[in-house]
Amino acid sequence: MERFSPIWRKEAPSEGVSETIIEKVSTFLSGYESLTLELREKSIRELLIELGEPAESIPQAVLQKRVSKPAGTQQMGARTNRSRRNQADAPQDPREQTVATLSQATQARHTQKSTNRSKRVNGTLDSSVQIIPGIGPQNAKALEKQGVYAIRDFLYYYPRRYDDYSKFKPINKLIPGETVSIVSVVYSVETFTRGRYQITEAWIGDGTGKMRISWFNQPWIANQLKVEQTFVFSGKVDTYLGKPLMSAPDFEQADQENLNTGRIVPVYPVNANLRQNYLRRMMFNTVRYWAETLEEFIPEDVLESADLLPLSNAIEQVHFPDSDSMLALAQRRLAFNEIFLMQLNVLSQKRTWKAVSANKFRLDDEQMNHWTDQLPYQLTGAQWKTLNEIRGDIDSGQPMNRLIQGDVGSGKTVVALLAAMIVSHAGGQSALMAPTSILAEQHYRTFTRLLEQTQGQDWSPSFSADRVALLVGSTPEAEKRIIREKLASGETLIVIGTHALLEDPVQFRNLELVVIDEQHRFGVEQRAILRAKGTSPHLAVMTATPIPRSLALTIYGDLDLSVIDEMPVGRLPIKTYVMDSLARERVYRLISNEIACGHQAFIIYPLVESGEDESKEGSAAVESWETLQKAVFPDNRVALLHGRMKGEEKDNILEAFRRKEYDILVSTSVIEVGVDIPNATVMLIEGADRFGLAQLHQFRGRVGRGADQAYCILVPEKDSTFENERLTAMTQTNDGFKLAEIDLNQRGPGDFLGERQSGFMDLKMASLTDARLIELARIEAEKIFAEDPELNQEAHAALKKRLTENQTKTLGEAS
Numbered sequence: 001m002e003r004f005s006p007i008w009r010k011e012a013p014s015e016g017v018s019e020t021i022i023e024k025v026s027t028f029l030s031g032y033e034s035l036t037l038e039l040r041e042k043s044i045r046e047l048l049i050e051l052g053e054p055a056e057s058i059p060q061a062v063l064q065k066r067v068s069k070p071a072g073t074q075q076m077g078a079r080t081n082r083s084r085r086n087q088a089d090a091p092q093d094p095r096e097q098t099v100a101t102l103s104q105a106t107q108a109r110h111t112q113k114s115t116n117r118s119k120r121v122n123g124t125l126d127s128s129v130q131i132i133p134g135i136g137p138q139n140a141k142a143l144e145k146q147g148v149y150a151i152r153d154f155l156y157y158y159p160r161r162y163d164d165y166s167k168f169k170p171i172n173k174l175i176p177g178e179t180v181s182i183v184s185v186v187y188s189v190e191t192f193t194r195g196r197y198q199i200t201e202a203w204i205g206d207g208t209g210k211m212r213i214s215w216f217n218q219p220w221i222a223n224q225l226k227v228e229q230t231f232v233f234s235g236k237v238d239t240y241l242g243k244p245l246m247s248a249p250d251f252e253q254a255d256q257e258n259l260n261t262g263r264i265v266p267v268y269p270v271n272a273n274l275r276q277n278y279l280r281r282m283m284f285n286t287v288r289y290w291a292e293t294l295e296e297f298i299p300e301d302v303l304e305s306a307d308l309l310p311l312s313n314a315i316e317q318v319h320f321p322d323s324d325s326m327l328a329l330a331q332r333r334l335a336f337n338e339i340f341l342m343q344l345n346v347l348s349q350k351r352t353w354k355a356v357s358a359n360k361f362r363l364d365d366e367q368m369n370h371w372t373d374q375l376p377y378q379l380t381g382a383q384w385k386t387l388n389e390i391r392g393d394i395d396s397g398q399p400m401n402r403l404i405q406g407d408v409g410s411g412k413t414v415v416a417l418l419a420a421m422i423v424s425h426a427g428g429q430s431a432l433m434a435p436t437s438i439l440a441e442q443h444y445r446t447f448t449r450l451l452e453q454t455q456g457q458d459w460s461p462s463f464s465a466d467r468v469a470l471l472v473g474s475t476p477e478a479e480k481r482i483i484r485e486k487l488a489s490g491e492t493l494i495v496i497g498t499h500a501l502l503e504d505p506v507q508f509r510n511l512e513l514v515v516i517d518e519q520h521r522f523g524v525e526q527r528a529i530l531r532a533k534g535t536s537p538h539l540a541v542m543t544a545t546p547i548p549r550s551l552a553l554t555i556y557g558d559l560d561l562s563v564i565d566e567m568p569v570g571r572l573p574i575k576t577y578v579m580d581s582l583a584r585e586r587v588y589r590l591i592s593n594e595i596a597c598g599h600q601a602f603i604i605y606p607l608v609e610s611g612e613d614e615s616k617e618g619s620a621a622v623e624s625w626e627t628l629q630k631a632v633f634p635d636n637r638v639a640l641l642h643g644r645m646k647g648e649e650k651d652n653i654l655e656a657f658r659r660k661e662y663d664i665l666v667s668t669s670v671i672e673v674g675v676d677i678p679n680a681t682v683m684l685i686e687g688a689d690r691f692g693l694a695q696l697h698q699f700r701g702r703v704g705r706g707a708d709q710a711y712c713i714l715v716p717e718k719d720s721t722f723e724n725e726r727l728t729a730m731t732q733t734n735d736g737f738k739l740a741e742i743d744l745n746q747r748g749p750g751d752f753l754g755e756r757q758s759g760f761m762d763l764k765m766a767s768l769t770d771a772r773l774i775e776l777a778r779i780e781a782e783k784i785f786a787e788d789p790e791l792n793q794e795a796h797a798a799l800k801k802r803l804t805e806n807q808t809k810t811l812g813e814a815s
C-alpha cells in the first residue's frame with residue numbers, strides 16, 4: 001500500500017479527487033504496512049466513514065476479505081522478514097528462497113481462485129468496466145478509446161506483445177544484452193541531480209555479486225525501494241566499465257503477486273491516459289474474477305478433435321501465461337475461435353444461397369464440342385474443367401455461386417462467354433460487369449470477335465453478335481436508351497458494362513446469369529443490386545489475382561472455387577530480371593530495340609509526382625515522362641497515364657496506345673488489371689520494392705500476351721537484401737499462385753481482400769496466413785454442418801447463440 005501511494009497521488013487529480021481526500025488517503029496508506037490485521041480493518045472503516053460512506057453500509061465480511069492475504073502469504077512474509085534481518089548483518093543469497101516464494105504465490109493464487117470468484121461484484125460480462133474495482137470514470141473513458149466498454153471487451157483486449165522476464169539469473173552469470181530477472185536485496189538508494197536530469201540510483205546484490213541500477217527523472221522510485229528488502233528486477237542487461245547494470249528495470253517486491261517482473265509479462269496497447277502497470281493490475285483482477293464466467297461455445301467433441309484449451313483457461317493464459325508453451329496453446333485456441341466462427345458463417349451463407357431454386361440450363365456434350373471446335377484455339381484442360389463445373393452448377397436447379405480464379409492471360413473471359421452462350425441458347429439473358437470501361441470494352445471486343453469469327457457456324461439459330469451490347473458511363477444517352485429498351489424486351493441477350501448496369505432504368509426481361517469481373521473492386525451492395533434485377537440468377541465472380549487456398553477458404557468460403565491454372569498453348573514465359581539503377585541504360589537499350597522491331601513498352605512508376613507521399617522518395621511518373629520523352633527516347637512517341645486523369649482521358653490514351661499511336665506508355669498502377677496490349681513486350685517497373693508480389697505479377701501480365709518473347713524488368717529503389725530476395729521470387733516463377741503464397745506470408749492479406757477487407761481485418765488473434773489452422777477450422781465446421789446444419793442439437797446451443805451474435809459483425813452477404 002505504501003508503494004502504491006505515490007502512484008495514486010499522481011493519478012488521483014485526473015480522476016477528479018479533491019486535495020483534501022488525497023491527503024487523507026495518502027496519510028492512511030503511508031502507515032498501513034505497520035498496522036496489525038485488526039488495526040487495518042479499523043483504519044479502513046474510519047477512512048471510509050471520513051470519506052462519507054455510512055458505517056452501516058460497510059460489511060464486515062467484505063472488509064475482512066479485502067485485507068486478508070491468500071493462504072500461505074503471511075508465512076512467506078515472515079520468512080522474507082527473517083531473511084531481511086539476516087541480510088542486515090551479512091547478506092545471503094536470497095534467490096532460491098525468493099523464486100520458491102514466487103512459485104508459492106502463484107500456486108496460492110490458483111488455489112484461491114474459486115473463493116475469490118465467489119466474491120465477484122454484481123454484474124455480467126456485458127456490464128460496464130466501471131464495475132471493476134479500480135476503474136473509475138476517467139480510466140473507463142481511456143479504455144473506451146481502445147474499444148473497451150464492457151467486461152467482455154476487456155477480457156478480449158489482448159496484449160500486443162510480451163516481455164519475457166521469466167528467466168532468472170544470478171548477478172555473476174549475467175550476459176550483456178540479455179533480458180532477465182534478478183532477485184536481489186537493495187543495499188542503498190539515492191536520488192541526485194546531474195545537469196537537467198534527476199537520477200535515482202540503487203545498488204543491489206544477491207550473494208553472488210552487486211550491480212548498479214538507475215532511473216532518469218523518476219525520483220518517486222526512491223520511496224518505493226526499501227533498503228534491506230528483497231525485490232525482483234526485470235530488464236535488459238547493459239555494461240559500464242566492464243560491470244553489469246540495468247537502466248529503468250521493472251521491479252516488484254518478491255513476496256507479492258508478480259505482474260510486471262519474474263514472468264512472461266503482457267504489454268498492452270495503451271494511450272496517453274493508460275499506464276501499463278495499472279492496466280496489468282486491472283486486467284489481472286478482471287481475468288481472475290470473470291474469465292471462468294465466459295460460456296464455452298465450442299462443442300466438446302470439437303475441443304477434443306482439434307486439441308484445444310478450454311476458453312476460460314485460454315483467456316487466463318493469453319493475458320498471464322505460465323510458460324511459452326501455454327501462451328502458444330492459448331493463442332491457438334483464441335485464433336481458432338475467430339477462424340471457426342468465420343467458417344461457420346460462410347458455410348451458413350452458402351447453405352442459405354443453395355436453399356433457393358434457380359432455372360436449369362443444359363447443353364449436351366455434342367453441342368458444346370461443336371461450339372468449342374469453332375474457337376480459333378483449343379481450350380486448356382483447366383478451362384474445360386472450369387467450364388464443366390459451371391455447366392453442372394447452372395443445371396442443378398440451385399443458383400450457381402462460383403469464384404473463377406485464373407492467372408493473367410489464362411482465358412477466363414472465353415469461359416464466361418461460353419457460360420453466357422449456354423444461357424442465351426435457352427433465351428436467358430446474361431450481364432457481365434467490369435470495374436472499368438477499358439476492361440468492359442475489352443470483354444465486348446472479345447465476345448463479338450469470337451461470335452463474328454463463328455458466324456454461319458450455327459452456334460445458335462437465334463443468336464448473333466448484334467445481340468451483345470456494351471453499356472458504360474460514356475455511352476451516348478440515345479444509345480443507352482436503345483440498349484435499355486432491348487434489355488427490357490429480351491432482344492439483347494448479353495450486356496457487358498460497368499457500374500452503368502446498376503442504374504435504375506436498366507431492367508431485364510429474364511436475367512439468368514451475372515458475371516462479375518475483378519470482383520474485389522465491387523462492394524457487396526453493388527453486386528446485390530445487379531443480382532436483384534433478376535429472379536435468383538446464377539452468379540460467377542472472376543479474379544485475375546491468384547489467391548492462396550487458405551485465404552480463399554476464408555474470404556470466399558461461401559463460394560465454390562474453380563481455378564484456371566494453365567496458360568494457353570504456345571504462350572512464351574515472360575523473362576523477368578531484377579536490376580539496380582546503374583543498369584537502367586541497358587534497359588533503355590532493350591526498349592529501343594523492341595520498338596525498332598515494331599513492339600511497344602510500359603514503364604511503371606509508384607507515384608504520380610515527386611513529393612507525393614511523406615517519404616518524398618521514388619521517381620514520379622509526370623517528371624519522368626518529360627525526361628524520357630526529351631532526353632531518353634526523343635525519336636519515339638511517349639504517352640503518360642495516371643489516376644488523376646479523368647476517365648475519358650485515360651480511355652483515350654489507352655485506346656491510342658492499343659492502336660500503336662504511341663511506342664511507350666509511362667503510367668502509375670492504373671494499368672494493373674485488364675489492359676490487353678498484345679503488341680507490348682517490355683514492362684519496366686521503377687520502385688518495384690514499393691509493390692507487393694501480387695501487384696507486380698499483375699503488371700507483368702500486361703505484356704507477353706502475344707506470340708513474341710516478352711520481358712519484365714524490376715528496378716528497386718533501395719538496395720535492401722530482404723526486398724531483393726522478395727523480388728528475386730519474381731524471376732524464379734511465372735506462377736501467380738506461388739507468388740501469392742509468398743506475398744501472403746510476407747505482406748499479409750491486405751492485397752487480396754478488396755471490398756471485404758474491413759471485416760476480415762477485425763481479426764484480433766488469428767492470422768489469415770495460418771493455412772493449417774484454417775484447414776482445421778474448415779474441416780471441423782463442415783463436420784458440424786453435415787451433422788446438424790440448423791445447429792438445433794443441445795450440444796450446439798451455445799455455438800448457435802455465439803454464431804448469431806457474431807453474424808451481426810460480419811459483412812453480410814458474401815457474394
